[in-house]
Each structure stands twice: as structure tokens, then as C-alpha cells.
Amino acid sequence: MSIAATPKPPYYAAIFSSVRTEGDDDAYGAMGEAMAGLAMQQPGFLGFEFSADTPERFSLFISYWKKDSDIKRWKQIGEHLEAQRNGKERWYGAYRIRIAKVERDYGRD
Amino acid sequence: MSIAATPKPPYYAAIFSSVRTEGDDDAYGAMGEAMAGLAMQQPGFLGFEFSADTPERFSLFISYWKKDSDIKRWKQIGEHLEAQRNGKERWYGAYRIRIAKVERDYGRD
Numbered sequence: 001m002s003i004a005a006t007p008k009p010p011y012y013a014a015i016f017s018s019v020r021t022e023g024d025d026d027a028y029g030a031m032g033e034a035m036a037g038l039a040m041q042q043p044g045f046l047g048f049e050f051s052a053d054t055p056e057r058f059s060l061f062i063s064y065w066k067k068d069s070d071i072k073r074w075k076q077i078g079e080h081l082e083a084q085r086n087g088k089e090r091w092y093g094a095y096r097i098r099i100a101k102v103e104r105d106y107g108r109d
Numbered sequence: 110m111s112i113a114a115t116p117k118p119p120y121y122a123a124i125f126s127s128v129r130t131e132g133d134d135d136a137y138g139a140m141g142e143a144m145a146g147l148a149m150q151q152p153g154f155l156g157f158e159f160s161a162d163t164p165e166r167f168s169l170f171i172s173y174w175k176k177d178s179d180i181k182r183w184k185q186i187g188e189h190l191e192a193q194r195n196g197k198e199r200w201y202g203a204y205r206i207r208i209a210k211v212e213r214d215y216g217r218d
Contacts, residue, residue, distance in 0.1 A: 001162060001165050001167040002128065002167065002203070003126045003127075003128065003167075003203050003204070003205050004126075006207075009207075013122075013124065013207065013209050015122065015124070015171065015211075017112045017113075017158050017171075017216075018112075019111065019112065049126050049167075049169060050162075051160035051161060051162045051167055051168055051169045052160060052162060053110060053159075053160045053161060054163075056110050058110040058111065058112075058158075058160055059160055060158060060160045060169045060171065062124065062126075062169065068212070088217070092217075093217075094111070094112050094216070094217055094218050095112070095216045095217055096112050096214055096215070096216030096217075096218075097214060097215055097216055098115075098118075098122065098211045098213075098214040099211070099212055099213050099214065100122050100209035100210055100211040100212060101209055101210045101212060102124075102207045102208070102209040103177070103208055103209060103210060104207075104208050105205055105206060105207040105208065106205070106206055107126075107203070107204045107205030107206055108197070108201075108203055108204055108205075109203050109205075
């Protein structure tokens with residue numbers, strides 16, 4: 001994983017914070033990879049960053065998008081809806097999704 | 110780590126993405142804990158979430174704040190300025206900080 005090469009702000013971030021339940025790591029990993037691959041093909045997708053704390057089962061997944069409407073469209077894609085359903089039923093205990101407008105950024109590449 | 114108990118939007122997020130250089134993990138951990146403890150005492154602080162992918166040395170640290178001006182003030186605190194300097198010189202290769210306004214959120218606690 002490396003830092004997403006996002007354009008000059010403004011753009012949008014979907015911050016997905018989750019605590020995993022126990023078990024079935026292989027199927028979860030496959031689902032995650034499939035969803036990341038699918039997200040990359042969506043209009044307005046800019047990049048993503050992911051980090052998982054294995055012992056604590058806490059993870060952060062941030063996807064970056066040109067516009068809020070890109071995030072709303074992505075939320076309604078059929079395979080993504082199924083992944084969301086599986087997520088709620090099988091993979092996640094607590095989770096939160098925050099939609100945020102990136103107003104400024106700085107750093108070093 | 111658990112999901113930050115943030116209030117109803119709008120509020121602000123400071124998303125800090127970084128790739129660590131090699132070495133000196135103990136001193137880095139101590140600095141991180143000191144800065145997290147100090148951030149918690151600042152006006153407008155709402156909570157934070159952190160996840161580190163150990164083999165890849167990639168990590169995400171998100172702090173949540175009431176207002177953008179709270180983030181600007183925190184950036185200028187003396188001990189934090191020193192940590193930022195150390196970060197640039199010793200701990201981080203690439204890094205990026207994105208300041209974003211959380212417009213909406215949903216999830217399950």
C-alpha cells in the first residue's frame with residue numbers, strides 16, 4: 001500500500017472504519033480485493049488507502065473520489081450492494097462510513 | 110483501537126497517511142503515544158482512529174475535530190511542531206495530510 005496520488009483539492013473521501021468479527025479471513029480477503037478492483041473502474045475514482053491492524057481486527061479503508069455523486073453512485077452498484085449486505089451480516093461488528101470533502105492537503109511524495 | 114464516537118456531522122477530519130522509514134520503532138511508538146495524549150487535551154478534539162500495516166510500514170491516523178480552526182491551532186502547538194520536525198527528518202518517507210469536512214456518516218456501533 002502506498003499513499004494515493006490524489007489531485008489538488010477539493011475532492012471527496014469515503015472513510016470506512018470497521019472492526020471485524022472472527023473467522024473466514026480468506027473469503028473476506030477475496031471480497032475486499034474484488035471490491036477494490038471494482039471501485040477502481042468507477043467514474044470519479046481517484047485512489048484508495050488501506051491499513052489493517054491484524055491483532056485488533058480494526059481497519060481503515062479510505063477511497064478518494066472526484067465528487068460526492070461518484071460515491072453515491074458507487075454505493076448503489078449491484079455487486080457492491082451484495083458486498084455491503086455480506087459485510088453487515090458476516091464480516092463486521094461495528095463499522096462507520098464518513099463522507100468528507102477534502103479542502104486542503106500537504107505532504108511529501 | 111475502536112471506532113471514534115463522533116457527533117452528528119458536520120465536523121472535521123485530519124487524515125494522516127504515511128510510509129515509515131526503517132528503524133527505531135520504540136522511540137517512534139513513544140512519540141506517537143505522547144502526541145495522541147496531547148491531541149486529546151486540545152480544544153475541539155473529538156477522537157481518533159489509527160491503523161498500521163506492520164510489514165508494509167504504511168499507516169493511517171485520523172483525528173476528528175469540531176472545527177478546521179481546531180486543527181490549525183493543534184498544528185502550531187510547540188511539542189507537536191517538534192514531533193512534526195522529527196517526523197520529517199527521522200520517521201517518515203512519504204506522507205500526506207488531508208484536511209476534510211465530514212458532511213455525513215452512517216454505520217453501526
